[in-house]
Amino acid sequence: MGKIKSFLDSKIVKTDVGEETYLTWRETISYALGRGAQGMNTSMTSSKYVNYFLTNVLFKKLKDPMGTASTIRLFCGIFDAINDPIMGVVVDKTRTKNGQMRPYIKWAPLFVSIVMVLFFIGSADAPPVVNVIYTTFLFVMLDVTYTAFDIPMGALAFSITPNGIERTKLFGVSSIVRSVVGALPQVFVAGAAWLPYFRDHTPQAYLTSAIISAIGIFFLTRLTYKNTRERAHHSSDTPSVKECFALLFKNRPLLMLFLGNIFFVLCKVAEQVSFYFVADLMFNLKYNAVIDVVKFPGFLLAGVFVPKIVEKLGKKADSRRFYQVCCIVAIGLHILFAVFTFKGLLQKQPGTSVSLLTGVIIAFFTCATAIPLEFKNLIQKEMEAETVDYIEWKTGTRVEGIMLSIMSFTGKIENTVSSSIGLAILGWVGYKSHTEGSLIQPDATNNALFFLTTLLPAIGYLLMLVPMHFYNITGDGHRKMIKEINERREKRQQEQLEKQTETA
Secondary structure, eight states: OHHHHHHHTSBSOOSOOSSOOOOBHHHHHHHHHHHHHHHHHHHHHTSHHHHHHIIIIITTTSSOHHHHHHHHHHHHHHHHHHHHHHHHHHHHHOOOTTOSSHHHHHHHHHHHHHHHHHHHTOOTTSOHHHHHHHHHHHHHHHHHHHHHHHHHHHHHHHHSOSOHHHHHHHHHHHHHHHHHHHHHHHHHHHHGGGSHHHHTOHHHHHHHHHHHHHHHHHHHHHHHHHHOOOOSOOOSSOOOHHHHHHHHTTOHHHHHHHHHHHHHHHHHHHHHTHHHIIIIISOOTTHHHHHHHTTHHHHHHHHHHHHHHHHHHGGGOOHHHHHHHHHHHHHHHHHHHHHHHHHHHHSSOTTSOOOHHHHHHHHHHHHHHHHHHHHHHHHHHHHHHHHHHHHHHHHSOOOHHHHHHHHHHHHHHHHHHHHHHHHHHHHHTTOOOOSSSOOOOOHHHHHHHHHHHHHHHHHHHHHHHHHHTTOOOOHHHHHHHHHHHHHHHHHHHHHHHHHHHHHO
């Protein structure tokens, strides 16, 4: 036990990096477990599985399950996205003895867990109108409760340490933990296809996974609340709502990230239709577990190597260039994905499972394309933190909540719009809903699934390169920025100390 305690209390960055370090492994792992709890929630409520649950379980008796699900997800998602900046302002205006973010991390996960379980209690045997009303209401409640959890968790990472190398390492560890813990609900639902009972009881598989996830979310976030600290300096005066939003127009790099995320919607469509891709184009639901598992190396490699690369590059590290390289690699891999799987997917005998060779190739490219994706996602976390530093450098005001909420806003838009696009296109090309087993889809549906999974993401990554060209924080520029911010803080502290001395 002594060795474990010694490790947990040791610093995560032990080398001399030219500036003060703060984070211990205890604090880092505790924060990462909170991120894992978030992953469990999004696995159940924002991923491909919830789409399949809606269209093939809850809404299977409706005339147009795809259209109904698409409409609900679109409008609820828009509400959710609008809700984010509101929560961001609330966080920035919060002043308590426990900090700005931690009070929300203490209580919001409890409500998130309760609402998530209620959502999956919905029954396909209920009248269709009741199901639509019930589902819409619970989606709204999921949005409200999760936002109260998500914004403070994200903002805490910007406040937990001012050290860029520590932040990158924190994001790396969090990425690994979130990918492992967050994947558990998906693995259970996907693996249910292998279990005799759940194979024929899809709703029960979802509900069981939701209950286990709810318990995990509550207990993991208690560790986050207990073991983390907020270290950023905030003035005692709370900024007005008008002041918070006015700062957005002065933040050019944040705008570029925002535009990049808008184009990333096209990349996310593949994830939203993945369950349909496996069930109806590969024609073998058992591949779902394989597809989920092979994505894990992307999270692991990003979490391990991105911090190492940044630390090794030192003064040469540049987040923008890193992001651009990830996009270029992803474009190439998605094009190769389409080339190598075209024949095995679209020219096979209708109603038959893909060959083992095609299944292996699909698994390989699913794994390969996840690597630049996760490298991009991880370095973007540091870029988001850079935009918070940028606005403090430019205006002297630090507002983690509103800045983080804008990125969360675009993330919600990504999930909402990509889900709606995927469902709408499948409905338009004649997708046939089914609850258990498989049935042959029209050629137009199969062609759409192939395009949405392989080539559409390549187009999205290509468009993302445009706003990144105008992202104006370089590696050297950010280091200079941090130096000036620290000098200003020291000057303010000295002035405050002198005033206190004079008053005394």
